Amino acid sequence: MQSHASFSDVSELQLNVHGPVFTPADPGFAPEVAAFNLSTQHQPDLAFGALDAEDVSAAVRWAAERGIPVSVQSTGHGATNAIEGGLLISTRRMLELSIDPIEKTARVGAGVRWKAVVELAATFGLMGLCGSTTDVGVVGYTLGGGLPILGRKYGFASDHVIAFELVTADGTQRRVTKDENPELFHLLRGGKGNLGIVTAMEFHLFPAADLYAGGMYFDGGYAPEVLRAFREWVPSLPVEASASMAFLRLPEMDMIPEPLRGKFVIHLRYAYQGDAATASEVLEPMRSCAPFMMDATGPLSPTQFDTIHQDPDQPVPVREHGFLLDRLDEQAEDALLRHFGPGVESPVLLAELRLLGGALAKSADGEDVVGGRDAAFSFFMGAIAAPPVLDVLPTVFSAVHEDLRPAANAGTFVNLHGHFVDAEDRERPWLPSARERLRKAKAELDPKNMFSFGHVVGLPVIDQTVLLEDVVTAGGDAVLNS
DSSP, X not given: OOEEOOHHHHHHHHHHOSSOEEOTTSTTHHHHHOOSBTTOOOBOSEEEEOOSHHHHHHHHHHHHHHTOOEEEESSOTTOOSOOBSSEEEEOTTOOOEEEETTTTEEEEETTOBHHHHHHHHHTTTEEOOOOSOTTSBHHHHHHTOOOOTTHHHHOOGGGGEEEEEEEOTTSOEEEEESSSSHHHHHHHTTOTTSXXXXXXXXXXXXXXXXXXXXXXXXXXXXXXXXXXXHHHHGGGOOTTEEEEEEEEEOOSOTTSOTTTTTOEEEEEEEEEESOXXXXXXXXXXXXXXXXXXXXXXXXXXXGGTHHXXXXXXXXXXXXXXXXXXXXXXXXXXXXXXXXHSTTOOOSOSEEEEEEOOGGGGSOSSSOOOOOOTTOSEEEEEEEEOOTTHHHHHHHHHHHXXXXXXXXXXXXXXXXXXXXXXXXXXXXTTSOHHHHHHHHHHHHHHOTTOSSOSSSOOSSOOOOOOEEOHHHHHHGGGGOBOO
16 A cells, blocks of 8 residues: 655644654654664654644544554654654653642653653652663553563553553544443553554552662672572562562673673662561572672662663663563573673673562453563563674574573563564564454554554554655755644
């Protein structure tokens, strides 16, 4: 299906929305489509910066009338596959944020990042279920399930959503709750971007008191001892405790603390909500498993969550690959050390094991389509996506996955899946039963597959070639910013 949009068509879009419209010839186009993941270079035919739900609705209707595919982006942390053609709707300007401290709930617009929620909620002694970095968008993170720092105690972020406000492929605005549109509500919790554009979301908050968390660093030479201790330690952890460990080959960069810069280290991440003495006691087996370089664990404010994982806070070019493990046994331990242990030259910057279980194993509020509830660990790899490393990464990721396959689960987390290679791979985050439900809803809500980018299921991807003949040739004279 080939779609055509003339200069007058684009002018009509600009007249019907309040946010800016950019063509590739406009100076603001590149920053508008830029993703946090710099290895992904989006190339839509038009970019639109929505200001509110009415803007989104108008833009979707405009695209639907012309058969133009639509994509959406807030921060671009999850931008693993590039967008080619069509209309990209940026939601980063949709910054509505309010908190009800009595009901312990929050309402956010589609552009709000976790950092804003965490900081405002903390003034009321509350916290949201953010993940390893507060720099990601709340909505995109939650639509993929959202794996929180304290997930073993509270479950996935999507478990605690109260309502979504959604624009479907015909431009209709819908409020979606457990009581209003219950099937759609269930599918949005973990279904990612299959069924429409979420413009706002409401969810529960939790008490922020009694947090004990942080990270410990060990010299990479002790990787066998630390990994073995981790494997023996995690089965006994209470649900109040969450933990992960990462093999880190840190670059020589100013953002890295001096003692760790350019080193191969093991990073243990830990979070516990409850009595501080108990939290420290639970951690003791890891403190004593090997000499540590740094111990930054202790009482923590939720506004300091980013210090636990120390994820990058500046855009970087990365390529990622993730999957799930049903167990961490001796065979899996040996495989990890072969690929990431002492003396190994690996282009992988980070290889992380994150403990699952606890409240993550069962939905807190009825049905959803979050995958991986039966898994024991999430395993995730990330590397700087720059030549010559970029060329070898697919082979490296594949080799690690193959060696860990005996312990692996068939699925992935959609937010931690990484680059997908084909239609089957892009659907892998969902169980077969969830896929069928998503396909059915997709056929009803988006029969022309307008939302055909990213991790979608059900319908073949349409031809995303959009001819903007007059606009593209008009050069700088075609600026349509409001």
